[in-house]
Amino acid sequence: MSRQGCDVKDIEATSDSDTGLKLSERMAHEYPPQTLQPNSQIELERLEEGAVATSEATGSGLPSDDNSHFVRDHVEAADDQFDGRSHLSDDFQTQNIDDLKEFFTEENINKRFRRTDSTDFKKLLEFKTMDGDEGKERTALSRVSEWFPILDWLPTYDGKEALQGDILSGITVSVILVPQAVAYAMLADLPPEYGLYCSLVPILVYALMGTSRHLCIGPFALVSLLVADLVHNALPEAEGQAYIDAVMLLSFMTGVTQVVMGVMRMGIVVSFLAGSVISGFTTGSAILIMTSQAKHILGMGIPRGSFFMTVYNIGLNISEVNPYTVLIGVSGAVMMYYIKEANAKYCKHIPVPESLIVLLLYGIVSFAAGLDQAPFNVPVVGSVPGGFPGMSIPAMTDTSTVTRLIQPAILTASIGYMVSISVVQLYADKLKYNVNPDQEFIALGCSNVMGSLFLAYPASGSLSRTAVCANTGGRTGCHNLIQAGLVILTLMVLTPLFAPIPYSILAAVVILALKNLLAFSEGKELWSLSRHDFWIWMITFVSTVSGGVQVGLITGMTASMLWLLRQTSNPWWAHLGRLPGTRIYRNVRRYNSAEVLPGIIVMRFDAPLHFANKDFFQTVLKRLEGTYFQAQAKHGIPMASGDNLTAPHEYNIIDCSGITSIDSSAMNLLREMVTDRKKRSPPVQFILCSCKGPLRTGLRRSGLTETIGEENMFVSLHQGVSAAELRIGANTVASQLAF
Template identity: 35%
Template structure:
C-alpha cells in the first residue's frame, strides 16, 4: 500500500550500488544542460531567469518521489513556457510582480488539475488530443517560439505577436539591428549546432554560456548596448502562498487546462518510450499525480509550470540514469548553483539565451508527419494542416482548441458513417468476406449476410438502416438476413430500439433475420431490452456458420 502511495519506495528499497555511477553522471550532465535552459525558458515565459532555476529544484525532487518513470527529466520546457506567456501576458505585463504572481497561481492550478485527474483516473481524457493535433500544434508553436526570440537575437524591440507580422516588423527594422548583439546570437547558434554535430557529448549550452560570459565581461559588452542578464538573486526561494483571486482563477482556467493536457502528453509519451526499452511499466494516472504534486509544490517556492521534457529525458537516459536519484542529484546541483554561483551569470548576454531556445525548438518542427498522414489518411492530414495554420494565424490557445474541435468533428463523422459490408463465402479458405473485395465469394440467393464494423448508437442508426434496406432492395429474393455483429463492441438503448424497427421495416415482416457473433456486453443490453424473449434463439448464434446451418436446416 505504501509503495502505491509513494512509488519512490520501490526503487529506494531495491537500489543497487551499480546504478549509482550512472545516476551520478546523468544527474551532473542534466544539471549542466538544465541551468542555461532553465534560465532561457523562464525568459521565454516572460519571467526573470532565476525562476527557471527555482523551477529546476523542488519540482524535480517531488516528481522523483511520486512519479513512476525512472528516467523522465522534469523541469521547464519550451512549449509550456510559451503557453505560460500566451496565457498570463493577457492579464499582466511580463516581468512585473503581478505577472510573476499570476504565473505562480497558474502553476498551482495546473498542479491541482493534474493531481485530481490522476486521483480520479481521468488520464484517458488526454487521448482526445490526437497525434495529428499534437504534432501540428508542436510544430507551429516551435515556429512561434523561434520568431519570438528574434528581438533578443537582433537587439531590437518587436511589438507584433503574429509570425507574419513579426517578419514584416523585422524587415522594416533591419537598419536598427544591433550588430554586436546579432554577432553574439548568430555565433552562439553556429557554435551550438556545430558542437551538437561534431561533439554531441559536450554540453553545448554550457560551453556557449561560459564563452559568452567571458567575452562579454572582458570587453564590457553591456556598455556597448548588448543586453545582459544582470544580477541573478542568490539563495534559495522562500516559501510563499500564491495569491488567490477568483477572477484571476477563472481567467487562467483555459490556459491551465491546456498546459495540464499538453504537459502530460509530452511527459507520458517520453516516459512510455523509455519504459518500453527498459522493460518496466509507467502508470499514466500515477504520472499525473506525480506531475501534479511537483507543480503544486513548485508554486509555493517561486517556480513556474514544469513537465517532462523530450530532449533532457533523452539525455538523462543516454547518460546512464537508472533511477529517479539522477533527478534528485540534478536538483541538488542547481540548489548549490543558486547558493554559490549565481554571480557567474551577471554578464550572460540575452542573445545567448535566445540562441539556446531557437536551437532547442528547431527539432520540434515535424515536416515528415503531415506527408505521412496524407499518405495514410487524408482526413488526419487535413487535421494537421488546419491545426498548424490555426495555431500560427489565430494563436496558441485557440489553435489547439480549433484542432481539437476539428478532430472531434472528424471522429463523429466517421462514427456516424461506419463501415458495413455484404459478405460471401470463400469455400477454399472456409471464411466469409466482403464481396466487394472478394467478388469470387459465393452468395446465397435467399440469404443476405451483412456485417457492421462499428459500435452502434443513435447517430449512426439511420445510416445503417439506409444501407441495409438498400442491400435488401437490390436482392428482392432475400428471405433471410444474417447480421454479423462481430465488429459491434457497444450499443446504446436508442440503437437497440432503432434496430428493432429496422428489422421490421426492411422486409415488412416478410424477411426473417438472425444475428451472429454478438459480444457479451452487447448481449447483456439486449437481454435487458427483453430480446431473448422477443426474438428467442435468433440472436444466440456464436458464428455465421451456425446461423447458416440453421437456415439450411429450416429450408
C-alpha cells in the first residue's frame, strides 16, 4: 500500500502486544526521535483517533489505549530527547511558534486570530493628508508650499542666528563658484559668460523650490562635459551660434523631462544607475575632462575629439607646445593644490578661495606682462560681455533638432538629478533633516526650464560647493540668494577682470576640481567585495574613456540591467538541511553537518516568483528531485536493496520566506507541478512554509491554496518539516503494522 496515501485512520492494529513493542523498537532505530520533534497535539489526537477507529474497524484484540500509549510515549520521548540534546543558549531558546505543542497552519491561524479582510485593509491605508502636527486638513497655502518650500521656512526665519551663517556661506561659495563657472563653460564648449548665466537664474529658482538647505546648484564639470558631448554627437553640424541655440534647447528639454519625471514620481528610475556604473562613469569622465584640458595646458590648437584621437593629435603636434602656457598651468595647479591642502589643515570652517586667488594673481600678471602678445602668445579669455542676460525662448521650430535631442535630454536629466540627489541625501542624513526626492526632481527641472530662458545651460548640484556651504555655517536656502546676488554683481561690474586670464589657468582649475570624481580606489575595493560589480565598473570606465560619455553611460546601464535580469531570472536558492540538535535549517553546501531529512526535500527560493524565473524554479526542484537518492545516501540514510531507499521521496517543502509575491505565470506552473507530483507513486505533496501576505493572497485568489491544501501551509519552516516527519512516521507505522 502507498505510504503517502495512507492516512492515520488506516493504521491497522495488531493483537500481539509484543509485535507492537518490537515495532516501537524498530521505529526508534529507523526513525530516531529527533525526526518527530516538536510534536503536534493536533497530530497526536489524530493518531489516537485513528488508532481507535482502526481497532474498532478491524476488530483487533489490541486495545486502543495500548496503541495510543505507544504513540504518546513515542511523542513524549521525542520531545524529551530534543530538549535534552539542545545546546542552544538560554537567550536563543525563547518562546516562539516552534516551541508550541500545536501546528500552526495558515488555515488555523486565520481562524484563531481574526484575519483582516482585504476591504478593511484598504480602509487602513486610506487617510487624509494633514498639514503639520495641528491635524488640520490641507489648505491652499500648504498645497502651494509643497512646490515652494521657501514658504515653510521663510516666515519663521531666524535672522539673528541663521542669517550670519547664510551670508558667510553664500559669500564663500560665490568666490569658488565664479571661477568654476567660467572654467566649466569651456567644458561645455561655450563662451565664459554662459557659465555665469548658469549660476544665476537656476540658483534663484532652486532657492524657491528646493527642499535641501545646503545644495548648491549651477555649472558642474561632469554635466558640462556631458552637454558638449551629447550635442556634438546629436548635431555634428551645429557650430557657433547654432551650437549655443542647440544647448539652450537641450537645457529646456532637460528641465521639462525632470519636471515630468518628478511629477510622475519617477525618481526610482535613477536607482537603476548602479553605484558601480556611476563610479566607473565619473572616473572615465574625469579622464576625458583631463584629456580635453590638456590642449589648453600645452597651448595647442587641436580639434575636439575622442580620448584616443586627442592623445594622437597631442603626440602629432608635440612640437607646437607653448612652454609659457605649460609653466602657467602647472605652477597655477601646484599653487592651488597647496592652498587647498592648507585649507584642509588650518581653515576648515572658512577656506581660502584658492581658485579665485590664482585667477586674480595670474590675471594681473598676464595683464601687466602682456602674456597674450609676442613672444609669449599665451591664449587668454578675452572680452567677456557683462550685464544681466536677456530673456529668449529656445528655438523649437525645427522638429528634426528636437527629435535628435530627446535622448540627450533624458540622459542629461537623469545624470543631473543623480548627481544632485546624491549630494542632497548625503547632507540631509549628515545634518538630520528631511528632503523630498520627487520635489528635488521638480525643483531641478524648473531651474533648468527657467534658466534656459536666460541663456543657462543645464545645471546640477555640486558636491564641493555644497560641502563648503555646510562647513561655513549655511542654515537655509537663503545662501542661494546671496550667491545669486554676487553673481549679478560679477556680471554687472567685474567681467572685465576675466579678459586677461590665461586659458591654461582655467584648465588647471578644472583639473584640480576633478579630484573627487576619480574613484580608482573604489574600483579596487569592488574587486575584493563583488567581482561582478567590479566588471561592471570596468566595462563602464573603459567604454566611457574609449567611446565618450554617451557611449559609456549607455554601456554601463546596459551591463547593469543585464546583470539585474540575470539575477532576477536565476536568483539564489538553497537545498536546506537541519543542523543536528537544533531547529535551524541551513544550506547543505555551506554546512556539511546539515542533515538531509528522510523522505523530504527542503528548498528555499530567494526571489519573487514570476514569469522570468518560474522555469528556473522548476529546473532547480527537478534537479533536487533527480539527485534525491544520492543526497540521502551521502547523508547516511540506509538502503534496503538496490536503488530503493527505506525513505522514498514523499514531500517537497518550500521555504517561502524569500518569495514576496507570485504572478499568474508562476501560479499556473506551480499548479501543474503540484498536480503532477500527486500522480506519482508514491505521491509527492508540497508543503509551503513562511508565506508572506502578498504570496498568500495570490495563492488564495488563484485557487492554489485548495490545490496544495491549507493543511500543507505552515507559518514556520520547522513546523512544516515536523508535520511532514510526523506524517511519514505515522505512515511507516501503518505500513509495518499492515505488513
